[in-house]
Amino acid sequence: MASHRRPKPASRTRVTVLTATAAAAVALSAQAASAAPAKPSKPTSVKDAKAQVDTLYSQAEQATEKYNGANEKLKSLQTEASTLQDQVARQQEHLNTLRDSLGTIAASQYRGGGIDPSLQLFLSSNPDSYLDQATALDQISSLQSSALQQLQDAKRTLDQERAEATAKLAELQATRTELGQRKNEAKTKLAQAQAILNSLTAAQRQQLANDDARANRSTDRVDLGDAKPATARAASAFAYAQGKLGKSYVYGASGPNTFDCSGLTSWAYRQAGVTIPRTAEEQASAGTRIYSESKLSVGDLVIFYGDYHHVGFYAGNGMVLHAPKPGAVVRYESIGNMPFQFGVRI
Known part of the structure; x- marks a missing residue:
C-alpha cells in the first residue's frame, strides 16, 4: 500500500487491524502446512481413475475461480483502504491545525487578563465533551463560534472516515483469509488427483497420458466450419x-x-x-x-x-x-x- 503521513495524535486503528491481519495470515499458513489431503479411494480401472481425476480437477477449478475472484477483490480493497487511510491522515492534520488555532486564541486571551470559560472547557482533559456543549454557551464570540464549529465538523468527519477505514481493513482481512482458503482447497484437490494417478500402474498412467496427448493433438485437425x-x-x-x-x-x-x-x-x-x-x-x-x-x-x-x-x-x-x-x-x-x-x- 501507499505510505501514509503520521499525524498527531497517532491513530491506533490501522496498526491494530493490520496486526490482526498479519496474525490471521500466520495462523492460516500454519494451518495450511499441517493440512493433508484425504486419501482417495483406489480406482477399479483406468476409466474409473480418469473419472475420479476429472471430478477432482473440476473441483479444483471451482476453488481456483473463487480464488481468482477473491484476488481481484483484494486488489480493489487494497486501493480503497489506502485511499481511506490517506483521507484519515489528512483529516487528522486538519483537526490538529484547528485545535492549534483555538489554543492560540486561548493564549491571547490569557495575556489579556483571562481565558474565556468556553476555551477553558475546550482545553480541559476531556475536550471532546466540549464539542457537544459549546453551542449552548452564550460567552462564545463569533470568531470562536466559527472556529469551534469547524472543529466540531472536522471531528465528526474524522470519526466517520476512521470507521470507514476500519470496516474496509476488516473486509480486507477477511478477503485475505478467503484467498488462502481457496488456494489450499485447490491444492488439496490437485494432490488428491495426483494420488489417484500415482496409484495406477506405469502402463495405466501411460494410457491416460496418451489419451490427453491425442486430445491435445486434435487441435491440428479440427473442422470449425464457416x-x-x-x-x-x-x-x-x-x-x-x-x-x-x-x-x-x-x-x-x-x-x-x-x-x-x-x-x-x-x-x-x-x-x-x-x-x-x-x-x-x-x-x-x-x-x-x-x-x-x-x-x-x-x-x-x-x-x-x-x-x-x-x-x-x-x-x-x-x-x-x-x-x-x-x-x-x-x-x-x-x-x-x-x-x-x-x-x-x-
Whole structure:
C-alpha cells in the first residue's frame, strides 16, 4: 500500500487491524502446512481413475475461480483502504491545525487578563465533551463560534472516515483469509488427483497420458466450419486466443504464456481492447446471454456447469476453444463434452 503521513495524535486503528491481519495470515499458513489431503479411494480401472481425476480437477477449478475472484477483490480493497487511510491522515492534520488555532486564541486571551470559560472547557482533559456543549454557551464570540464549529465538523468527519477505514481493513482481512482458503482447497484437490494417478500402474498412467496427448493433438485437425463472429471485438479476441493454442493450462494463470479457463478469455479480450471480469462466474454476466447453441457466433463466451465455473470461446461447428485442465493445453474441444449453460456475447 501507499505510505501514509503520521499525524498527531497517532491513530491506533490501522496498526491494530493490520496486526490482526498479519496474525490471521500466520495462523492460516500454519494451518495450511499441517493440512493433508484425504486419501482417495483406489480406482477399479483406468476409466474409473480418469473419472475420479476429472471430478477432482473440476473441483479444483471451482476453488481456483473463487480464488481468482477473491484476488481481484483484494486488489480493489487494497486501493480503497489506502485511499481511506490517506483521507484519515489528512483529516487528522486538519483537526490538529484547528485545535492549534483555538489554543492560540486561548493564549491571547490569557495575556489579556483571562481565558474565556468556553476555551477553558475546550482545553480541559476531556475536550471532546466540549464539542457537544459549546453551542449552548452564550460567552462564545463569533470568531470562536466559527472556529469551534469547524472543529466540531472536522471531528465528526474524522470519526466517520476512521470507521470507514476500519470496516474496509476488516473486509480486507477477511478477503485475505478467503484467498488462502481457496488456494489450499485447490491444492488439496490437485494432490488428491495426483494420488489417484500415482496409484495406477506405469502402463495405466501411460494410457491416460496418451489419451490427453491425442486430445491435445486434435487441435491440428479440427473442422470449425464457416461460422462468423458477431462483432469485430469478438473476432479480435478469438484471434488472440487462437494464437495461444498449445500453451499450458495452469491454475490461476492469466497469460501471456500459461492460462486457466477465465484467464484465457479475459486476456484475449483485453488484447482486443475490451475489459471483462476475471472469473468465469462474473463473465457469465458480462454481456448478452445466448441460450441456444445454434445461435452462438465465433468469439462468444461459452459458460459451462451449473455454478458457471468454466468458460471458453465458441469456435464454430460445435467446437469451443478453451484452457481445459492440468496436463492439457489450450485446445479445441466439442461443446458437448461439458454441460453447456449459455453463451455470452460481449
